[in-house]
Amino acid sequence: MGRGSNLPRVGGFNRAVVLEAIRHSADGLTRAQLGRITGLAPQTVSNVTRELLNQQLIRETGSVPPGGRGRPGVALSLNPSGGLAVGIHIDPSALGIAVVDLTGEIVAENYGPLPSPQDATAAIAHLHHEVERMVQEASVPRGRLLGIGVAAPGPIDDDAGTVSPPLLPGWGTVPLRDLLARQTGLDVVLDKDVTAVAKAHLWTGESPDPADFLVFYLGAGAAISPVIAGQVVRGTTGNAGETMHLPGDPLSASPRGRILGTSLGERELVAHARELGMTLPGEVDSWNPHEIEEGFTDLLVRAGRGEATAIEVFASAGRVLGAAVLAVAELLDISAIVITGPRWAAMRPLCEPELQHAIADHTLHGQPRPLNLHTSSLGERAGTVGAACLVLDRLFSPTPATLLIGS
Amino acid sequence: MGRGSNLPRVGGFNRAVVLEAIRHSADGLTRAQLGRITGLAPQTVSNVTRELLNQQLIRETGSVPPGGRGRPGVALSLNPSGGLAVGIHIDPSALGIAVVDLTGEIVAENYGPLPSPQDATAAIAHLHHEVERMVQEASVPRGRLLGIGVAAPGPIDDDAGTVSPPLLPGWGTVPLRDLLARQTGLDVVLDKDVTAVAKAHLWTGESPDPADFLVFYLGAGAAISPVIAGQVVRGTTGNAGETMHLPGDPLSASPRGRILGTSLGERELVAHARELGMTLPGEVDSWNPHEIEEGFTDLLVRAGRGEATAIEVFASAGRVLGAAVLAVAELLDISAIVITGPRWAAMRPLCEPELQHAIADHTLHGQPRPLNLHTSSLGERAGTVGAACLVLDRLFSPTPATLLIGS
Numbered sequence: 001m002g003r004g005s006n007l008p009r010v011g012g013f014n015r016a017v018v019l020e021a022i023r024h025s026a027d028g029l030t031r032a033q034l035g036r037i038t039g040l041a042p043q044t045v046s047n048v049t050r051e052l053l054n055q056q057l058i059r060e061t062g063s064v065p066p067g068g069r070g071r072p073g074v075a076l077s078l079n080p081s082g083g084l085a086v087g088i089h090i091d092p093s094a095l096g097i098a099v100v101d102l103t104g105e106i107v108a109e110n111y112g113p114l115p116s117p118q119d120a121t122a123a124i125a126h127l128h129h130e131v132e133r134m135v136q137e138a139s140v141p142r143g144r145l146l147g148i149g150v151a152a153p154g155p156i157d158d159d160a161g162t163v164s165p166p167l168l169p170g171w172g173t174v175p176l177r178d179l180l181a182r183q184t185g186l187d188v189v190l191d192k193d194v195t196a197v198a199k200a201h202l203w204t205g206e207s208p209d210p211a212d213f214l215v216f217y218l219g220a221g222a223a224i225s226p227v228i229a230g231q232v233v234r235g236t237t238g239n240a241g242e243t244m245h246l247p248g249d250p251l252s253a254s255p256r257g258r259i260l261g262t263s264l265g266e267r268e269l270v271a272h273a274r275e276l277g278m279t280l281p282g283e284v285d286s287w288n289p290h291e292i293e294e295g296f297t298d299l300l301v302r303a304g305r306g307e308a309t310a311i312e313v314f315a316s317a318g319r320v321l322g323a324a325v326l327a328v329a330e331l332l333d334i335s336a337i338v339i340t341g342p343r344w345a346a347m348r349p350l351c352e353p354e355l356q357h358a359i360a361d362h363t364l365h366g367q368p369r370p371l372n373l374h375t376s377s378l379g380e381r382a383g384t385v386g387a388a389c390l391v392l393d394r395l396f397s398p399t400p401a402t403l404l405i406g407s
Numbered sequence: 408m409g410r411g412s413n414l415p416r417v418g419g420f421n422r423a424v425v426l427e428a429i430r431h432s433a434d435g436l437t438r439a440q441l442g443r444i445t446g447l448a449p450q451t452v453s454n455v456t457r458e459l460l461n462q463q464l465i466r467e468t469g470s471v472p473p474g475g476r477g478r479p480g481v482a483l484s485l486n487p488s489g490g491l492a493v494g495i496h497i498d499p500s501a502l503g504i505a506v507v508d509l510t511g512e513i514v515a516e517n518y519g520p521l522p523s524p525q526d527a528t529a530a531i532a533h534l535h536h537e538v539e540r541m542v543q544e545a546s547v548p549r550g551r552l553l554g555i556g557v558a559a560p561g562p563i564d565d566d567a568g569t570v571s572p573p574l575l576p577g578w579g580t581v582p583l584r585d586l587l588a589r590q591t592g593l594d595v596v597l598d599k600d601v602t603a604v605a606k607a608h609l610w611t612g613e614s615p616d617p618a619d620f621l622v623f624y625l626g627a628g629a630a631i632s633p634v635i636a637g638q639v640v641r642g643t644t645g646n647a648g649e650t651m652h653l654p655g656d657p658l659s660a661s662p663r664g665r666i667l668g669t670s671l672g673e674r675e676l677v678a679h680a681r682e683l684g685m686t687l688p689g690e691v692d693s694w695n696p697h698e699i700e701e702g703f704t705d706l707l708v709r710a711g712r713g714e715a716t717a718i719e720v721f722a723s724a725g726r727v728l729g730a731a732v733l734a735v736a737e738l739l740d741i742s743a744i745v746i747t748g749p750r751w752a753a754m755r756p757l758c759e760p761e762l763q764h765a766i767a768d769h770t771l772h773g774q775p776r777p778l779n780l781h782t783s784s785l786g787e788r789a790g791t792v793g794a795a796c797l798v799l800d801r802l803f804s805p806t807p808a809t810l811l812i813g814s
Contacts, residue, residue, distance in 0.1 A: 002428055004421040004447040005810060007414070013810075014411040021409055039812030040411040155772055166772040212643045224738060229808070233635060235740020236619045242740070242771060245733035247654040250665055258657055258665075326652035328738065331631060333642020333649070364649060365562055365573040400807035401636070403412060403420075405446030 003404040011048075014040060016398035018048045019057060023078050023103070023396075024205065028061050030073025049076055057082040057102065057396075078102055083395075084140050086131055086148040086186070087388030089193065090114065090123075092167035092220045093289035094342065096384035097130050099138055102392065104204045104385055108138035111380075117289060118170030128183040147187035149390030150176060151196035151383045153220070158238035161190050167220055167289055189390040191234070194223035194241040196386030198232040200378055201338055202397075203389040208372040209336035214328055216321065217241075217382070218341035220289065222264040224324065226332055231399065247323040249316045257316065264320050266343065270295040273313045278302075303350050314350030321351060322358020329371055330364060340376035342383075348375065410811040421447060423805035425455045426464060430485050430510070430803075431612065435468050437480025456483055464489040464509065464803075485509055490802075491547050493538055493555040493593070494795030496600065497521065497530075499574035499627045499696035501749065503791035504537050506545055509799065511611045511792055515545035518787075524696060525577030535590040554594035556797030557583060558603035558790045560627070565645035568597050574627055574696055596797040598641070601630035601648040603793030605639040607785055608745055609804075610796040615779045616743035621735055623728065624648075624789070625748035627696065629671040631731065633739055638806065654730040656723045664723065671727050673750065677702040680720045685709075710757050721757030728758060729765020736778055737771060747783035749790075755782065 021037045022029055029037070035045045052058045053076075061077040080101040089096040091114065098109040110130060116122035131148065153165040161177025177190040191199075198215040200206075207213045211230040217223045223241040226233045233240050244261030254275065256262045263272060270280055270292060280298050282291035303310035325337055339348075359371045378385055428444045429436055436444070442452045459465045460483075468484040487508040496503040498521065505516040517537060523529035538555065560572040568584025584597040598606075605622040607613075614620040618637040624630045630648040633640045640647050651668030661682065663669045670679060677687055677699060687705050689698035710717035732744055746755075766778045785792055 002424065002431075002444055004424045004445040004451070005412075005417045006447070006451075007417075010412045010414075010417060010810075017409065017411045024409075037409055038411040040413070044411070044413075155774060164772070164774070209643075226739070228635070228640060233739060236616075236742065237740055239771070240738065240740035242737035244737055244771070245654065245730060246738065247652060247666065247734075250662070255657070259654065323652060327654075327734070330649035330651055331647065331653065331735065332633070332640060333644055333647035335643065364646070364651070365571075367562060367571070400810055403417075403807055403810050 003406050005403045006405055009403045009405060013398055013400075013403050014038070014044060015048050015051060016396055016402075018045065019052060019078075019396055020398055022058055022076055025077075028075030028077035030075055032073055034076070055082070080105060081144065083146045083392075084144050085146045085388040085391035086135070087151070087196075087384045087386065087390075088127055088131070088148060089151045089196070089383030089387050090153065090165075091193070091342070091383065092117065092153060092165065093293045096381070097127070097134060098381070098384040098388060099134060099140060100385055100388040100392075102396075104200065104389060104392070106381070106385065107140070108134045109381070109384065110134060111384075113290075117168055120168075120171040120174040120176075124174075124176065124179050124183065127180060131184060145186060146395060147189060147391040148180060148184060149196065149387040150180065150188060150190045151193040151387035151390070152176065152190060154192045154241070155239050156190060156192055161188075163190070167287065169287060187391070189394055191390050192223075192239060192241060193217065193219065193383050193386075194225040195232055195234055195238070196390055197340060197378075197382045198225035198227050198386070199389040199393050200382050200386030201340075201376060202227060202230065202232065203392060204378065204385070206376050206378060207336055207338050208374045212334050213336035213338055214325070214332070214334055216324070216337065216339045216341075218264075218339070218343040218347065219383070220266050220292070222260065224328055226328065226334065228332065228334070243324065247320075247327055249319045250323055251319060252316065260320055260324055264317055266296040267292045269313055269317060270299060272316065273299050273310060276309045276312065278309050300346050311350065314347060315354045317347065318351035318354030319358060322355045325355070325359055325371065325373075326362070335370065336372045336374065338374045338376050340378055340382045342380035344375065345379055410813050412810045413812055416810045416812060420805055420807075420810050421445070421451060422455050422458060423803055423809075425452065426459060426485075426803050427805055429465055429483055432484070435482030435484035437482055439480055441483070462489070487512060488551065490553045490799075491551050492553045492795040492798035493542070494558070494603075494791045494793065494797075495534055495538070495555060496558045496603070496790030496794050497560065497572075498600070498749070498790065499524065499560060499572065500700045503788070504534070504541060505788070505791040505795060506541060506547060507792060507795040507799075509803075511607065511796060511799070513788070513792065514547070515541045516788070516791065517541060518791075520697075524575055527575075527578040527581040527583075531581075531583065531586050531590065534587060538591060552593060553802060554596060554798040555587060555591060556603065556794040557587065557595060557597045558600040558794035558797070559583065559597060561599045561649070562646050563597060563599055568595075570597070574694065576694060594798070596801055598797050599630075599646060599648060600624065600626065600790050600793075601632040602639055602641055602645070603797055604747060604785075604789045605632035605634050605793070606796040606800050607789050607793030608747075608783060609634060609637065609639065610799060611785070611792070613783050613785060614743055614745050615781045619741050620743035620745055621732075621739070621741055623732070623744065623746045623748075625671075625746070625750040625754065626790070627673050627699070629667065631735055633735065633741065635739065635741070650731065654727075654734055656726045657730055658726060659723065667727055667731055671724055673703040674699045676720055676724060677706060679723065680706050680717060683716045683719065685716050707753050718757065721754060722761045724754065725758035725761030726765060729762045732762070732766055732778065732780075733769070742777065743779045743781065745781050745783050747785055747789045749787035751782065752786055
């Protein structure tokens with residue numbers, strides 16, 4: 001707030017704008033096309049593209065016939081391997097690590113349970129070891145490594161770079177960002193899981209609307225990230241996306257079912273099933289991620305086999321999703337909704353009828369306001385790709401706020 | 408999206424930044440102080456302030472002793488009457504018109520019932536007549552009139568400049584912006600009431616946090632406008648702020664009480680009272696704004712007299728407000744909340760105990776996350792001042808997006 005702008009700021013911004021235009025083109029763009037898209041003068045386009053070529057972020061890839069009169073132009077395309085980012089997604093019950101190129105394409109990946117969920121020091125040592133191993137195996141030149149992005153369960157402390165995940169009670173508050181940066185010698189960007197997932201969808205363009213959409217992320221918990229005018233809403237402390245007090249199942253008679261926070265995460269769905277009389281593996285009310293996972297998997301299997309009570313649990317979850325979609329889409333006037341996360345593929349066929357029923361023929365004050373639901377193909381990779389996109393986004397995204405002096 | 412920036416864009420932006428810095432200063436700022444605050448070079452500050460002086464938007468107001476070494480500087484202050492804006496707030500049951508100066512201070516104002524609520528053409532002719540009369544009575548030089556802002560109930564059509572307020576069924580869809588512009592010969596900016604109210608709080612600085620806050624507006628209906636990084640969230644179609652599907656009273660047993668949209672507007676509170684057995688003036692389920700108003704006023708009076716059922720209706724409303732505050736504050740990670748609107752002064756003593764109870768000692772994942780509730784002094788003027796601020800905001804607010812070519 002309150003800062004002006006000047007030419008050096010504009011220079012950095014225009015470089016990001018040109019790179020983004022090239023990134024979003026299917027077959028590359030000529031300098032003339034770049035000028036038309038960005039509104040920049042030919043001399044500016046020429047200077048910016050020369051700089052991007054020198055940095056090997058783009059490359060010349062043949063010639064393109066002119067749209068109108070004139071001679072063919074040289075097409076400029078993204079050089080996908082011009083820079084690579086590591087993404088680490090920490091989930092209470094799972095760990096994903098990936099190396100992605102400038103397009104967000106995965107070069108190497110590795111998924112498995114989170115080792116030592118009770119011991120943060122051991123977990124971070126494991127992360128360091130795994131990153132080094134993957135980078136070596138994928139033969140990534142170290143000079144091309146742009147940094148590490150970490151997507152972690154909230155709450156995070158943005159300034160301190162710490163996490164305090166409630167589903168990893170053994171961790172307490174951990175200075176994850178700085179510990180990992182010191183061990184790996186790489187820049188580390190830390191953000192909340194759902195924020196990273198939203199950035200993955202912005203970066204890969206996987207959304208019915210490129211600039212304004214809501215991301216619903218279903219993992220161990222449920223979170224919603226609003227994207228407004230191409231910017232992910234991070235909140236004043238970086239902890240936006242919490243869903244605890246959004247509405248629950250409108251048909252629920254129990255206080256548990258009345259709010260989203262106690263009716264949509266894995267642990268909450270297991271609790272709902274037990275409330276309805278089901279016996280599931282794992283201890284009742286356990287916070288152990290592996291026990292919760294076990295109960296949840298059994299619930300999914302039994303719903304898939306047609307067990308009525310298990311089916312009702314997911315039907316209710318579909319109604320909760322529907323209620324949340326309506327509440328947030330109306331509040332922010334956003335009609336494109338992306339649903340994703342490691343749990344959605346399995347839950348989708350069970351939840352979708354009630355979800356679709358809730359939002360079908362949506363009207364507001366008597367006027368039709370159709371909502372556009374999209375299941376993301378990123379699926380269980382969304383967190384890991386998103387973590388890597390935190391790095392790409394920081395380095396390459398044109399954010400108007402970066403035009404301000406001192407930002 | 409996708410547009411670059413250039414020097415002419417930067418020029419306009421910096422002018423707005425300097426004007427804003429001067430506007431927020433108590434006793435004016437020297438050119439040197441402006442340079443420190445905005446980060447702009449001395450030559451830029453000098454050019455921009457010369458232009459603002461020529462336009463009579465600022466003036467020189469004596470000298471200020473230097474902070475450190477050097478000679479005293481000339482203080483530059485806002486020239487409040489350098490420009491004036493008309494604000495019109497259309498509510499189904501009320502009409503407010505005000506002329507405000509550059510500080511948002513009211514120069515002239517007029518409040519009353521909306522005449523001809525069934526006839527848009529007559530209502531617009533009345534608006535034109537009233538504006539001309541007030542401008543003449545206040546001796547406002549026509550050349551200083553910057554335009555008219557209109558705050559209207561949604562939904563609006565941003566491109567067409569039309570409104571279709573459901574509580575004014577006689578209106579249908581009205582091209583309010585263009586009709587009023589043609590009749591008055593002034594520029595007209597149209598926006599949703601709650602968006603205008605949020606802009607009033609941004610402009611006058613009336614919020615516990617200057618850049619990130621939520622505005623709850625209680626008038627004929629209830630709406631919420633989020634302000635993020637100094638920008639009011641308008642939504643993809645200009646219709647953000649709808650609260651229909653936000654959570655209702657957690658203690659309510661009826662489907663009506665489960666969602667905010669059927670439990671917090673004037674009409675809804677009257678319906679709730681009737682559901683609890685109260686007899687109130689006006690026809691049951693009427694959409695007539697004056698009949699609703701009559702029932703609501705009786706309800707307020709009886710709660711003030713200590714009638715238990717009436718008190719319970721407002722206690723329930725307090726719980727609805729609390730549930731909505733929690734849901735939206737957690738989702739967007741915003742802790743400053745402004746409550747305002749023509750109904751809040753009367754409702755506040757009746758609603759506040761339950762509202763405060765709902766948000767007191769707020770925690771998220773076991774960590775304290777205090778919420779800061781603020782009752783705006785703009786009160787019933789918020790819509791009218793906000794309408795005028797739509798004009799001031801469009802002309803003078805530094806919005807980073809305006810830095811983009813072609814915006």
